[in-house]
Amino acid sequence: MKHYNSTAEALSENKEVAVVVNGISMLPMLRGGKDIAVIERVERPLKIGDVPLYRVPNSDKFVLHRIIKITPKEFIIRGDNVYRIERVKEGDIIGVLKGFYKDGKYTDCATSKAYKLYVFSNRLFYLPRKLWVIKIKPFLSKIKHKILN
Numbered sequence: 001m002k003h004y005n006s007t008a009e010a011l012s013e014n015k016e017v018a019v020v021v022n023g024i025s026m027l028p029m030l031r032g033g034k035d036i037a038v039i040e041r042v043e044r045p046l047k048i049g050d051v052p053l054y055r056v057p058n059s060d061k062f063v064l065h066r067i068i069k070i071t072p073k074e075f076i077i078r079g080d081n082v083y084r085i086e087r088v089k090e091g092d093i094i095g096v097l098k099g100f101y102k103d104g105k106y107t108d109c110a111t112s113k114a115y116k117l118y119v120f121s122n123r124l125f126y127l128p129r130k131l132w133v134i135k136i137k138p139f140l141s142k143i144k145h146k147i148l149n
Contacts, residue, residue, distance in 0.1 A: 007039065007053065007062055008094045016040040016098055025079030026051075026064060029118060035102045037064060039095035046075065049119050051097035051109070054088050064097060068123070080122050083130050 004010040010017040017039050023032045030037060039053050046052060046067060052075070053064045065086065069076035075088045099108040107115050 006060070008055065011039065011041050011095050017095075018101075021064065021100075025082045026066075027081040029080055029102075029122075030064070030100060031102070035100055037100045038098045038106075039064075040098040042093060042096050046070070046093070046096060049123075052077070052088070052093045053095040053097070054093045057089075057092060062094070066119075066122075083134060 002013075004013075007017055007019055018036050019039060021030045021032055021035050021037050037053075042052070048067050048070060051064055051066050053062055054077070055062055063079075063086070065077045065079045065082075067075050068078050068085070073089075075090070075093070077086045077088050078084065097109055099106055099110075099112075101107075109115055
C-alpha cells in the first residue's frame with residue numbers, strides 16, 4: 001500500500017479517498033475522530049449543499065465545510081456547527097464529500113433521503129440555532145448567574 005503525504009496527493013492519483021474527520025465544525029453529521037469521510041475528485045460543477053474539501057490558503061490545513069452560496073468569484077462556505085462563513089476560491093478545492101461512514105453505516109450524499117432531509121433542516125433551522133447560541137443562551141446564562149450569586 002502506497003503512503004501519501006496528504007489527501008490532495010492521494011486524490012491526484014485516486015478517484016476517491018477515505019479519511020477520518022477531525023474537529024467539531026460538521027457536527028452532528030460528522031464526529032471528529034470517529035467518522036470516516038469518503039472524498040472524491042471534483043469532476044462536476046459544485047452546487048449549494050455540497051461539502052467540498054479545501055486547502056486553507058497559505059497553510060497545510062484542509063477543511064470540509066458545506067457550500068451555502070455561490071458567487072461568480074467564490075464559494076461561500078460554513079461548517080454545519082459553526083456560525084462564521086468562509087470565502088473559498090475554486091482553485092483551493094481539492095475534493096468533495098461523496099459519502100461517509102458513521103457507526104459503520106455508509107451514507108451516500110447523492111442518494112440518501114435521510115441525508116438530504118438533514119441538509120434541508122440544517123439550512124432551515126440555521127438562524128434559530130444561531131440566535132440561540134449567540135444571543136439567547138448567553139443572555140439566559142447571565143440571568144442565571146445573577147440569580148444564583
